[in-house]
Amino acid sequence: MKITIPPLPSSSRTNDEGHLEVAGCDVVALASEFGTPLIIYDEEQIREHCRTYLQSFRARTDDFEIAYASKAFTCLAMCQLLAEEDMSLDVASGGELYTALKAWFPPEKIYMHGNANNTEELARGIRSEVGHIVADSMDEILALNRIAVKNSRRQPVMIRVTPGVEAHTHDFIKTGKQDSKFGIGIADDRAFSAVALAMEQENLELVGLHMHIGSQIFDLEPYSQALAVMADFMARCQQELGFDCRVLDAGGGLGASYLSGDQPAGIDSFAEVVVGGTRREMERVGLPVPHIVVEPGRSIVANAGLTVYTVETVKEIPGIRTYVAVSGGMSDNMRPMLYGARYEALLANRATEQDAGTYTIAGKHCESGDILVKEAQLPEPQPGDLLVTPATGAYGYSMSSNYNGQPRPAVLFVKKGAARVIIRRESYEDLVHLHERLE
Numbered sequence: 220m221k222i223t224i225p226p227l228p229s230s231s232r233t234n235d236e237g238h239l240e241v242a243g244c245d246v247v248a249l250a251s252e253f254g255t256p257l258i259i260y261d262e263e264q265i266r267e268h269c270r271t272y273l274q275s276f277r278a279r280t281d282d283f284e285i286a287y288a289s290k291a292f293t294c295l296a297m298c299q300l301l302a303e304e305d306m307s308l309d310v311a312s313g314g315e316l317y318t319a320l321k322a323w324f325p326p327e328k329i330y331m332h333g334n335a336n337n338t339e340e341l342a343r344g345i346r347s348e349v350g351h352i353v354a355d356s357m358d359e360i361l362a363l364n365r366i367a368v369k370n371s372r373r374q375p376v377m378i379r380v381t382p383g384v385e386a387h388t389h390d391f392i393k394t395g396k397q398d399s400k401f402g403i404g405i406a407d408d409r410a411f412s413a414v415a416l417a418m419e420q421e422n423l424e425l426v427g428l429h430m431h432i433g434s435q436i437f438d439l440e441p442y443s444q445a446l447a448v449m450a451d452f453m454a455r456c457q458q459e460l461g462f463d464c465r466v467l468d469a470g471g472g473l474g475a476s477y478l479s480g481d482q483p484a485g486i487d488s489f490a491e492v493v494v495g496g497t498r499r500e501m502e503r504v505g506l507p508v509p510h511i512v513v514e515p516g517r518s519i520v521a522n523a524g525l526t527v528y529t530v531e532t533v534k535e536i537p538g539i540r541t542y543v544a545v546s547g548g549m550s551d552n553m554r555p556m557l558y559g560a561r562y563e564a565l566l567a568n569r570a571t572e573q574d575a576g577t578y579t580i581a582g583k584h585c586e587s588g589d590i591l592v593k594e595a596q597l598p599e600p601q602p603g604d605l606l607v608t609p610a611t612g613a614y615g616y617s618m619s620s621n622y623n624g625q626p627r628p629a630v631l632f633v634k635k636g637a638a639r640v641i642i643r644r645e646s647y648e649d650l651v652h653l654h655e656r657l658e
């Protein structure tokens with residue numbers, strides 16, 4: 220039977236045993252083979268999201284790139300998949316760059332970001348000949364030029380600016396406001412000075428501008444507003460500095476569906492707002508339409524992924540609540556603690572049973588705040604049940620930690636009834652392999 224919980228991958232169904240199945244794989248069998256916590260990605264769903272992005276943009280322009288935001292989830296297999304799908308890549312650190320290059324991802328299709336990359340990270344980007352480095356500060360512009368001179372390379376760069384437009388999302392993940400650690404403000408002229416500074420640098424080729432107005436955005440109107448601000452800024456830079464902005468990166472942020480009721484705008488509407496909006500604004504200010512780049516993360520991987528936990532204990536506090544404690548928690552999904560992010564849950568081994576009540580899903584960590592789902596509707600859970608949280612494909616594994624000595628989970632790609640380990644589960648030995656003994 221097809222399962223209709225929207226946050227699950229579209230290949231999800233229940234089989235004759237009443238188990239959850241994803242891409243033809245029985246989740247109960249996967250948990251028994253690979254252990255829990257276990258992160259499972261429907262590989263075809265990721266590919267489908269990439270293709271929908273490419274098709275939606277291609278239907279409107281032939282001068283664009285979709286640069287997947289590595290920070291949402293990255294590993295060698297993911298970078299290989301993205302290269303196969305003809306995607307570009309956004310990396311935000313030396314480590315994400317290293318992972319991409321290790322997977323032979325084409326450097327010319329990499330956009331390198333970061334608000335505090337050190338000299339070594341920037342040098343790695345320049346020496347690897349990444350397509351674009353997106354400078355986030357005056358200091359970084361100067362550092363990039365010094366490193367480019369040393370390496371005898373003329374590096375294409377962009378500048379991340381803050382258009383001062385607020386996206387409708389959770390406070391802690393708004394990044395396009397004036398008061399932000401990211402980017403350089405347009406409103407107070409610092410962005411204008413940054414453009415002038417970058418243009419003066421002998422070994423930098425300033426080719427474009429970047430913005431990222433927030434994350435988990437459902438209402439696309441802020442993109443239109445931000446594009447209008449960008450267009451005015453581009454026109455001013457053109458007139459007063461002679462800067463031709465050939466690349467415009469509108470960032471990521473399109474919402475994913477974490478809960479059954481969530482209805483994000485969708486990739487095609489996003490493409491329309493970004494491409495249509497850029498065209499309209501360029502016409503208004505009399506500039507040519509630039510090469511358009513977007514950097515989606517969660518809208519590609521969030522709903523393709525799910526996490527499976529074992530229920531370890533069930534503790535009823537009479538008249539208050541019932542805690543269901545599972546085999547993972549904040550070490551594999553920080554988002555509920557960091558942003559108050561909400562998830563749903565189901566039991567993979569009893570996926571066809573009726574819900575019996577409301578339960579609080581607690582992690583196994585030594586923090587009272589380690590709560591994965593505050594109010595989950597479930598059949599009465601028992602120790603040994605397999606609890607699934609859908610839509611954990613973005614910013615779960617990539618923010619994971621070893622808190623309380625918890626080894627990071629295994630990660631699988633599932634496709635057509637077969638599972639492949641793309642990241643092995645950490646062992647206890649892995650936990651101490653960097654440690655040195657006192658002697």
Ligand SMILES: Cc1ncc(COP(=O)(O)O)c(C=O)c1O
Binds near residue numbers: 613
């Ligand atoms: C610069 C930049 N680009 C892209 C993204 C991806 O955002 P999302 O995963 O919401 O699409 C982020 C997320 O924080 C970001 O900071």
